[in-house]
Amino acid sequence: MKGKWEEFPEGNGNPDCKKCRGRGVVPIPKKERPDHAVGEQVQACVCTFVQATLINMEQGWRGLSKGQSAEESPLRGRECENLWVTASAPDLKAHVRHVAARMGPNWPFKLLTDADLMDAWLSKDLDVYDADVSLIRQMDASKFDSLMSASEYPDLMILKLGVKAARNSAMPEVLLEVLYRRLHLEKATWIVDNYAYPLSAEHISYDGLVGEVLSDWPHILIEQERQEAALEEDPFFDPDEDEAQGVTQSTLNTDAELDLIEKERKKK
């Protein structure tokens, strides 16, 4: 005979989750329910939180949820600050992933590149030719109605420079417009350059005014080494204990998940 549990259709949970078996919700224990509650009371299963966090990562930065994560990051806790970050491309990704895993499913962040900004800017005037933008449009990457909409969304913009290769004399101006706009809106920006192509006089996005804006932003240099968040080295991971956790091994593949499991353990 089927228990009450199995009668529910498959929901939005992880099908491998032993807590909810894919239903996405779990019953609230009797002692935690209000006295007058009638019928089954449920709450979201931890696996849905994990999945929503991974989806949020992808919305902010495509491919981020599948990347490696840094074990720790100087960027953590500075999500609301304007920062100038110097990091290699893989390091940047690993560190942003570390932060995003801990910010949960509702964190509005977005990775944009200098080439995206130029695309947004040029969308006001389609007659202007720019080699990089032309390439982006051919690849049908994300487009914006205007530079303003690109500037206003989201809470944290991670602006990666050095993707744009072709020189366009308007680039510093476009960057400034975005920075001024975001400063006005009091929204945080992490402007990111890399060791091979630092943001200085020779950079296609740099001019004196850009330098002036950045002069009082903290400059964070991420060391050029990638810390591997190896699953087997994680102190919280023990497949034998899984039964008690109700999370199967196949779900233990991201640090968002490990984080959440850690939180669950602390609750107990």
Ligand SMILES: [Zn+2]
């Ligand atoms: Zn679940």
